[in-house]
Amino acid sequence: MRLVLLGAPGSGKGTQAARLKEHLQVPHVSTGDLLRAEVKAGSPLGLQAQEVMARGELVSDAILLGMLEDRLSRDDMARGFILDGYPRNLAQAAALDALLERIGQPIDAAVQLEVDNELLIERLAGRAQAEGRADDNPESVRKRLQVYDEQTAPVIGHYGAAGKLGVVDGVGTLDEVFGRILAAIDRS
Ligand code: AP5
Numbered sequence: 001m002r003l004v005l006l007g008a009p010g011s012g013k014g015t016q017a018a019r020l021k022e023h024l025q026v027p028h029v030s031t032g033d034l035l036r037a038e039v040k041a042g043s044p045l046g047l048q049a050q051e052v053m054a055r056g057e058l059v060s061d062a063i064l065l066g067m068l069e070d071r072l073s074r075d076d077m078a079r080g081f082i083l084d085g086y087p088r089n090l091a092q093a094a095a096l097d098a099l100l101e102r103i104g105q106p107i108d109a110a111v112q113l114e115v116d117n118e119l120l121i122e123r124l125a126g127r128a129q130a131e132g133r134a135d136d137n138p139e140s141v142r143k144r145l146q147v148y149d150e151q152t153a154p155v156i157g158h159y160g161a162a163g164k165l166g167v168v169d170g171v172g173t174l175d176e177v178f179g180r181i182l183a184a185i186d187r188s
Contacts, residue, residue, distance in 0.1 A: 056143030
């Protein structure tokens with residue numbers, strides 16, 4: 001199963017991907033987590049990405065594609081993967097299609113988690129208090145939601161046009177949302 005999880009910041013991609021990983025027995029690849037690991041390690045890439053992420057903007061497509069190529073080339077990806085946080089714009093979607101076509105492993109399904117902005121802001125404010133993520137402050141959250149609307153939302157149409165999109169209500173208990181995602185995957 002090669003699955004793309006789409007949804008605005010705070011929609012529950014990371015939370016549900018962790019459950020899907022256990023259920024589907026495939027790796028969870030979060031580009032946000034990969035970038036945060038680089039920042040934590042203080043690598044040149046991390047130093048480059050740190051400020052951009054804190055502002056809530058997108059890190060360059062070239063950096064992301066390099067990171068993704070590296071991750072997808074590892075042995076544990078042979079049975080599939082759950083992509084969380086990529087693609088983030090139409091250029092990344094095209095790059096991913098080309099990369100997967102080259103290795104003969106196209107995306108099977110894309111699932112979009114729908115949650116309204118008011119609740120997203122509430123969830124991220126809660127996480128800011130609990131975990132202190134650098135980009136969960138009100139200003140960066142506003143920017144992340146704007147970037148999502150302007151750059152990431154068009155990616156939904158990309159998978160819709162390919163007949164691979166399932167749209168799921170992301171509001172409810174974790175079990176309820178998980179059940180809806182599995183049903184959407186089955187339908188695809
Ligand atoms: P990234 O880490 O991908 O962040 P994001 O998309 O903003 O998503 P979040 O992690 O905030 O939310 P989520 O949807 O995973 O929700 P979660 O499960 O955590 O990216 C961070 C930054 O990295 C970007 O801004 C950018 O700078 C850079 N970046 C990453 N990928 C990139 C790319 N491809 N190109 C360029 N730049 C890139 O849940 C959120 C909260 O809600 C949690 O507290 C959770 O417990 C709670 N919650 C979840 N589900 C529920 C529920 N059903 N009910 C109640 N609470 C819930």
